[in-house]
Amino acid sequence: MDIQYTNSIENINWENVSNIFKVVGWGERLSENVKLAFEKSSFVRFAYIDDELVGVGRTVDDGYYYGWIVDLAVLPKYQGKGIGTKILRELESDLKPFLTTMLTAAPGKSGFYEKLGWHKQRSAYMWPRSEEQKRSFSEGC
Numbered sequence: 001m002d003i004q005y006t007n008s009i010e011n012i013n014w015e016n017v018s019n020i021f022k023v024v025g026w027g028e029r030l031s032e033n034v035k036l037a038f039e040k041s042s043f044v045r046f047a048y049i050d051d052e053l054v055g056v057g058r059t060v061d062d063g064y065y066y067g068w069i070v071d072l073a074v075l076p077k078y079q080g081k082g083i084g085t086k087i088l089r090e091l092e093s094d095l096k097p098f099l100t101t102m103l104t105a106a107p108g109k110s111g112f113y114e115k116l117g118w119h120k121q122r123s124a125y126m127w128p129r130s131e132e133q134k135r136s137f138s139e140g141c
Helices: 014-023 031-039 083-094 110-115 131-138
Strands: 003-006 044-049 052-061 066-074 100-103
Touching (some): 066 083
Parallel strands (some): 066 100
Antiparallel strands (some): 003 044, 044 052, 052 066
């Protein structure tokens, strides 16, 4: 399996990116808003197999102190093949100059990050936008 990675947002089919988010269970995201979000991101990665977009990742930061990996998603049929790990490692490298690098794991995915050396924070908080979001991100706390 030949996997190509790119950090360019040129020629991206934003409908495909939105579809990845939907397929992994993150809900509906309008492609035009996804495009705007990626354009404002510090660093981005896209993974392709045979010209099919199979994984994405992006970061945001404040320019010096804090860098966040805010999206990392791989189509389920391609998970477990090292694609998410490769995207994560490249984004970690991009954020190396920052004092702190953080991320929020999607519900049920913390084991993936812990296996790769990430550490759970003692206290992290969010302002929930819905009861569903509150339940999803507060389970087990």
